Amino acid sequence: MHAPDAGAPGSVPARTATIGPGRAVLAFDVGGTDIKSALFDATGASRGLRRTPTPAPGPDGAHRLVDRVAELAEELRAQHPDAVPEAVGLVVPGIVDADEGVAVFSSNLDWRDVPLRALMSARFGVPVAFDHDVRAAGWAERRLGAARESTDAVMLIIGTGIAGALLIDGRMHAAGGYAGEIGHAPIGDWPCSCGARGCLEAVASAGAIARRYTEAAGTAVDGARGVIALAAAGEGTAARIWEEALDALALALAQLTAVLAPRTVVIGGGLSRAGDALFAPLRARLAARLSFHRLPDLVPAELSEDAGLLGSALLARDALT
C-alpha cells in the first residue's frame, strides 16, 4: 500500500477515474486508434489518464505496441514516483483468449495469435493481466457500475459496432474469447461486413443507423443522434430506420433473455447517450416480444468511456491476489 497523493499540487489530471483503495497498478486500454493509459494509486484514483495514438498496425505491430506501452509506463512511473505500481493491466479489442494470454484475432490491429501476455511479462517485471476490452469494461460495470447488484448481466456497447460481454454467476464468460459476439449474432437476412448475414450490428449500431439513413435519404446526418432527432420530429425515413434498429435490439435482447435470463442488461457506448429515447421504447418492445420469461432490467452504463481502462486496472489488481 502506498500513501495517496491525489491532492498534491500539479498531480491532478484533467479527468480522474477511480477504482477504490488497493494496490497501485498501471492500466492500458488499447483501441484501434488510441491507447488510454493511467496509473491507479493506492486510493484507487487515476494519475496521468490520457489518450495517445495506437502504433500503426503491421507485421511488427504487436512488438511496437508493447514498446509503446512500456514507454507510457516509464513516463507514468517517472511522473508519479510516490505510487509504485505492482502490476500491469492490458486490454485489447478483437478475439482475446485471456486464459492463454493470446490476442487471437483483431481486424483493426491486424494481428493473429499474438502471445501478448508473454510479451508484456517479458518487458515488465510485475504480474500482467491481459484481457478483452469489452469484457474488462463489463467487469468494471460489475464491480463499480451499473451491474454491481447483479451476478448475471449482459453488457452491450453500441457505437460504431456492437460488442458484448457476459457476466454469468459472478464471472465473465469468455469461451476462449468467442463468447459475447452479440453484434454478430444473426437475427435477420441483411448482409454484414463480417461475411455472415443478419447480424445485429449491421442494423442497430450507431454507425449502421447513421449509414442506413444517409443511404436511404441521400443526405448526411449528425450520426445516430441526428437520426433519432429526425425520427422524433416525424421524418419518415429516419423514423423507419430508428424503428428497425429498436426492433432488432429488442429481438436480440429477447433471445438473450430466453437463453441466459440475465438480471441486468447494461447498455453503454454512443447510442446509450440517447437516454430515454432508447431505453423507454426498448423496454416496451422487449416486454412485447416475450411471455413467461423473466425480464431483465435495462440500464445505461455508469462508467462512461473509461470502463475499459477501469476494468484493466481492476484486472491488474486481481492478478495480485
Next chain:
Amino acid sequence: MHAPDAGAPGSVPARTATIGPGRAVLAFDVGGTDIKSALFDATGASRGLRRTPTPAPGPDGAHRLVDRVAELAEELRAQHPDAVPEAVGLVVPGIVDADEGVAVFSSNLDWRDVPLRALMSARFGVPVAFDHDVRAAGWAERRLGAARESTDAVMLIIGTGIAGALLIDGRMHAAGGYAGEIGHAPIGDWPCSCGARGCLEAVASAGAIARRYTEAAGTAVDGARGVIALAAAGEGTAARIWEEALDALALALAQLTAVLAPRTVVIGGGLSRAGDALFAPLRARLAARLSFHRLPDLVPAELSEDAGLLGSALLARDALT
C-alpha cells in the same frame, strides 16, 4: 458403500441404466404423464427402473406427487434391501429454482411456487437433490454422455416442444430456472402458444413439424419422421416444412454460437433419432450462417430417454458430497 448385486438372479430389470460406482441413491424423473423411477446401487446400476403414471394435476397435486414418490421409494427399498439409498434425486419440468428448492411454474403439472425440496425432505430422512429435468439430463450428458469432453455445451431436447440447458464453464447455468428456454427464444414472427411470437419450437419441434405438415397438406402423417421421409422422397410440402425447421434450428444455433460459443451442442429427443437427415444439413446450415465465429460440434445425445433419470441420480449423489 454397499456390495453390488446386479448379477443376483431375479434382480436384473428389463432395462438397466448406469451412473458408475458410488453411493446408492433413489432417483425420480417426473414428467407430465409419467414418473421414471429407479434405485441406483453402489455399482451405479439401476434397479427396478420403470415408468408409472404421474398423479393427475390439481390443487393438491404437489402433495399427491410427493406421496406417490414416497410409495415408489418404499417399493424400491423393499425389493432391493441390499442397496440402502443414502439420498434422493427428484427432477421435474417447468421453471425450477433449484437454489431455492422451488418448482416455480409448470403448465403440465399445474403448479406455481411449490416448495418441492422442502416437501420431499420432510418425507425422506436423507438428503434430497431437486432440479429441472432437462438440466439434469444435460448434467448426465456432461458426466456420462455426449458432452463429457466439454465444459461449455448446450443441450437441446427436441420432441413435442424444444427444451434446453446450458453448461457454462463446467456448471449448469440456471438463472433461477429461467435460463435455457431455447424453444421459446424468438427468431421470427409466427405465433406461439406461449403468447410470444416467433419461438423456435413453434416451427422446429418434432411436434410442430408434424402439425404444420398436417395443416398444410390436409393429411395425417407419422410424426416428424414421416415428414422427413416425405421430404426425402421429394414431396413439396414436406420438403418446405422440413427446410423451414432446419433453417430455424440453424438460426437459433448460430445465435447461441455467437453469444455463448459452446464447444458442443448435444441434441436429444425424438427429432435427434433422424440421425444424419438432421445433423448433416444442420451442420452445413449453421456454418453458412456464421463467419469468424467458432463452430461447435453438433452431436446426438448418448443417454437416450433415461438422461433425466440418470441426472437425477447423479445430483442425488452430488448432494452427499
